[in-house]
Amino acid sequence: MLDRERGGRFELAPAQPFKARRRYIPDTNVLETTFEVASGTVRVTDAMALPGAGLGPDRELVRRIEGLAGRVEMRWSVQPALGYAAWPTRLGWRYGTPIASAGSDAIGICSWDAGDPELQAGSVLGRFSATESGEALLVLVAAHAEPLIFPTRGEVEARLATTIAYWRGWVADRRYEGPWREAVLRSALALKLLIHSPSGAIAAAATTSLPEDLGGARNWDYRYCWLRDSAFTLDALLRLGCPSEASSFFWWLLHASQLTHPKLRVLYRLNG
Numbered sequence: 001m002l003d004r005e006r007g008g009r010f011e012l013a014p015a016q017p018f019k020a021r022r023r024y025i026p027d028t029n030v031l032e033t034t035f036e037v038a039s040g041t042v043r044v045t046d047a048m049a050l051p052g053a054g055l056g057p058d059r060e061l062v063r064r065i066e067g068l069a070g071r072v073e074m075r076w077s078v079q080p081a082l083g084y085a086a087w088p089t090r091l092g093w094r095y096g097t098p099i100a101s102a103g104s105d106a107i108g109i110c111s112w113d114a115g116d117p118e119l120q121a122g123s124v125l126g127r128f129s130a131t132e133s134g135e136a137l138l139v140l141v142a143a144h145a146e147p148l149i150f151p152t153r154g155e156v157e158a159r160l161a162t163t164i165a166y167w168r169g170w171v172a173d174r175r176y177e178g179p180w181r182e183a184v185l186r187s188a189l190a191l192k193l194l195i196h197s198p199s200g201a202i203a204a205a206a207t208t209s210l211p212e213d214l215g216g217a218r219n220w221d222y223r224y225c226w227l228r229d230s231a232f233t234l235d236a237l238l239r240l241g242c243p244s245e246a247s248s249f250f251w252w253l254l255h256a257s258q259l260t261h262p263k264l265r266v267l268y269r270l271n272g
Helices: 153-172 181-193 227-239 243-259
Strands: 009-014 019-024 031-037 040-048 059-079 090-094 097-102 105-112 118-120 123-131 135-144
Touching (some): 009 031, 227 243
Antiparallel strands (some): 009 059, 059 135
16 A cells, blocks of 8 residues: 555465455454465455453454465565654564564564564565464554553454454444345444544544545545544444444544634544
8 A cells, every 4th residue: 555665564375376265254344365276275364353351452463374175385474664664664573573663663473373483684474384274373463652562372362253243243233224234234344444442533534645646636644534524424323323433423523623613624633
């Protein structure tokens, strides 16, 4: 999204030619990718895990690799580019875990049964074999001006299961029985991801500054809360029976508008 050459990446794929198919696990925002190669089949589950009640990372990307058939040689690579690739990123080790840091930001790359990680030319690399009934985990944990917490494997697996259960529970509470139910609920799940839970604000989109024309003037940052966009989102959520999301947004709006009273801005930061 940022830059193909310098923008950073997190690659995970078979080492040999493959075919891939993707879907969201039904009624969730958890992505599932199935890789097929000549020697076997592998399933990768990707989730932004929801924080648990105890001590754990607030920002955690979980990638679970399951061998479904045969044997598949897998490779992975994490190339951090912090500060939108503007900051020099330092790579090192902390208690046997690869760490990338720059300024107040830090990322840890935790792995279980995913090969021994190596540091090489600004990347963290690994290779391993996925075999039938085997399971590996790759986890990216991030911190900003706070301690970087390394989870245990059991904690990661529990949060992944809890995250899947949360999304399914949220969908089960939605009030919609009209046409195109599956598509409507998939759209609702996407809108739910745009809600900034600490404040109740609704972001216009999850991406930043994708211009209509390269070098043109229409290059807005949609990670802000645009009040007009939020009104449409709120209308849809209310029709789906989301009173808590609506209430949180109105309290956020009262706070944000008070800060700029008597003027009402077109857009606000998510914290108001």
